[in-house]
Amino acid sequence: MLKVEQISVRYGPAVGVERVSIEVREGELVTLIGANGAGKSTTLRAISGLEPLAHGRITFDGHQISGASAAAVIERGVAHCPEGRRVFPQLTVSENLEMGAYRRLDRNRVRQDRERMLDRFPRLRERLKQAAGTLSGGEQQMLAIARALMARPRLVMFDEPSLGLAPNFVEMIFDLILEVRREGTTVLMVEQNAYAALEMCDRAYLLENGRVVNEGPAEKMLADPNIRRAYLGG
Known part of the structure; x- marks a missing residue:
């Protein structure tokens, strides 16, 4: 479904990612792991059209999306739930949900999806008219996920979904x-909790200093002594 081929992203003289290649098959849950600054979030932002490529190519469902605008990538069926949640703090919960569907023309389906999101996230229903910036961190993460799903994506990317959350929210x-994956949406995830990510996913890529240095099925990555020592606490 998603093919990232030898992409490089640079910030002036600094390298964000260098010659990164990953693949995500339809129906999979794939995770990117690695230390802070390894290039994981940059990779997701490049896929979303938020970072220009210095090199490489990205295709989704056989269509090239490298060089496309973020809006065009969403229209192709790729949604991004960003690091730090990034809700629109002055807008209400209801307005944030609407923003997730702003490119959709099927307004009846949008209303149905909004109700479906509120059924899935009852706390958001209780706070529909509340400014998103006043929600707790966990509630904002729920809203960010619901907003991404309002686009009806075929692939959704989650960037550090557990960051800064209390254990019950995690x-x-x-x-x-x-649950999103079980319902048929393909998932690509960046997650600081490498052990939890590998327990959840089908396959993983390990990034170090902007490069992919290891990849494979989750079971193989969990059993790798070097990964266990460096990222899983032994």
Whole structure:
């Protein structure tokens, strides 16, 4: 479904990612792991059209999306739930959900999807008219996920979904991501909790200093002594 081929992103003289290649097959949950600054979030931003490529090519469902605008990437069926949630703080919960569907013309389906999101996230229904910036961190993450799903994506990318959340919210968010995958949406995820990510996913890529240095099925990555020592606490 998604093919990232030898992409490089640079910030002036600094390298964001260098010759990164990954693949995500339809129906998979794939995760990118690695230390802070390894290039994981940059890779997602490049796929979303938020970072220009210095080199390489990205295709989704056989169509080239490298060089496309972020809006065009969403229209192709790729949604991005960004690091730090990035809700629109002055807009209400209801308005944030609408923003997730702003490119869609099927307004009846949009209303149905909005109700479906509120059924899935009852806390958001209780806070529909509340400014998103006043929600707790966990509630904002729920809203960010719901907003991404309002685009009806075929592939959704989650960037550090558990970052800064209380343990009870972390478990809830991971359960929601697994549910999204079970319902047929393909998932690409960046997650600081490498052990939890590998427990959830089908395959993983390990990034170091902007490059892919290891990849494989989750079971293989979990059993790798070097990965266990460096990222899984032994």
